[in-house]
Amino acid sequence: MMGVWGALAGAIVLLLVLLAWVRAEASSKDSRSAWDASLREQVESVEACSPEIVSQIFSANDLKFILGFESPGLERLFRRERTAVALHWVQETSAIISRILQRHLEASRRSADLEIAMEARILLQYAWLKLNCGILFALIGLLGPQRLAGAALHTERLTQRIREALREFQSAAQLREPDGAGTP
Amino acid sequence: MTAMIKPLRVQEAYEDLLQRSLSRIPCDLGRLLYLASTRDYNTGNYHHDGLADRFSVKVARSALEIAHRQAFCKVAALSLEDLARDLATYLQSSRENPEEFLRIWQRLEPYRIAIPMEVSPTVARLFASNVRLALAVLRLRRESDHSDR
Numbered sequence: 001m002m003g004v005w006g007a008l009a010g011a012i013v014l015l016l017v018l019l020a021w022v023r024a025e026a027s028s029k030d031s032r033s034a035w036d037a038s039l040r041e042q043v044e045s046v047e048a049c050s051p052e053i054v055s056q057i058f059s060a061n062d063l064k065f066i067l068g069f070e071s072p073g074l075e076r077l078f079r080r081e082r083t084a085v086a087l088h089w090v091q092e093t094s095a096i097i098s099r100i101l102q103r104h105l106e107a108s109r110r111s112a113d114l115e116i117a118m119e120a121r122i123l124l125q126y127a128w129l130k131l132n133c134g135i136l137f138a139l140i141g142l143l144g145p146q147r148l149a150g151a152a153l154h155t156e157r158l159t160q161r162i163r164e165a166l167r168e169f170q171s172a173a174q175l176r177e178p179d180g181a182g183t184p
Numbered sequence: 185m186t187a188m189i190k191p192l193r194v195q196e197a198y199e200d201l202l203q204r205s206l207s208r209i210p211c212d213l214g215r216l217l218y219l220a221s222t223r224d225y226n227t228g229n230y231h232h233d234g235l236a237d238r239f240s241v242k243v244a245r246s247a248l249e250i251a252h253r254q255a256f257c258k259v260a261a262l263s264l265e266d267l268a269r270d271l272a273t274y275l276q277s278s279r280e281n282p283e284e285f286l287r288i289w290q291r292l293e294p295y296r297i298a299i300p301m302e303v304s305p306t307v308a309r310l311f312a313s314n315v316r317l318a319l320a321v322l323r324l325r326r327e328s329d330h331s332d333r
Contacts, residue, residue: 081317088309
């Protein structure tokens with residue numbers, strides 16, 4: 001009997017996540033075309049958001065401030081605006097992570113002495129970050145950004161960490177190849 | 185070959201800008217819009233006559249660009265409550281009709297011109313979204329003030 005209830009609960013959770021994903025997709029549709037066209041290029045030239053900005057996007061204090069007006073219209077506008085910005089941040093972060101890994105793979109291909117353990121760890125971190133982004137993207141539409149501040153800041157910290165680790169890796173690789181053999 | 189700009193001169197120009205021009209503006213949003221207005225719409229280059237005379241065109245340009253980016257980051261990271269307060273101060277200092285000001289800002293969104301080049305697209309989006317929300321807050325406050333009378 002417990003097994004049936006467990007399966008049912010699992011199916012409901014899966015359905016809710018799927019529903020959230022569809023909602024999130026729909027609300028980010030307007031930004032998606034612009035994103036695809038130009039923002040991917042911009043991602044390459046700009047730094048990621050600072051933790052202060054991420055805290056601001058997912059801030060519960062702003063929601064509290066808006067709720068103080070007791071205006072359903074203003075509250076609706078706030079929720080719509082913040083959800084769109086939060087989804088945009090997830091997309092940008094996901095694109096930055098892909099770009100970081102792409103650069104790393106390019107550097108690794110040129111490297112003479114690859115460390116398999118190090119490469120596996122980087123790939124695992126990459127997969128974990130991408131999964132985080134996917135879950136955040138699905139849950140933002142369902143729970144609202146304000147309840148996901150902790151998860152968003154965790155993703156932000158991990159992104160910064162992987163970025164710094166790869167920077168160090170690339171500097172070390174350049175030091176190992178002083179004659180510039182690795183340059184294209 | 186372009187001449188190198190000394191960072192120290194840019195720092196001096198930046199401090200000069202803070203002291204002479206920016207300190208007279210009463211709010212962060214006002215400072216941001218002022219700095220954005222020194223940027224040429226067509227070329228994206230910054231220009232300030234007084235600063236260029238005291239330093240050089242290139243040094244002034246760099247100082248303005250840095251100041252613009254810093255002012256933008258500060259405003260983008262403001263809480264909604266602080267931004268609404270800042271916007272109210274800006275509205276007051278503009279001496280425009282508040283109703284007209286809110287109507288025009290909500291329709292034309294002139295604040296979009298204040299976004300510097302090469303900022304994160306998400307930060308740019310957060311800024312525009314927050315200003316939209318702050319405008320809605322000010323409008324709501326005005327409407328409730330009117331209905332109370």
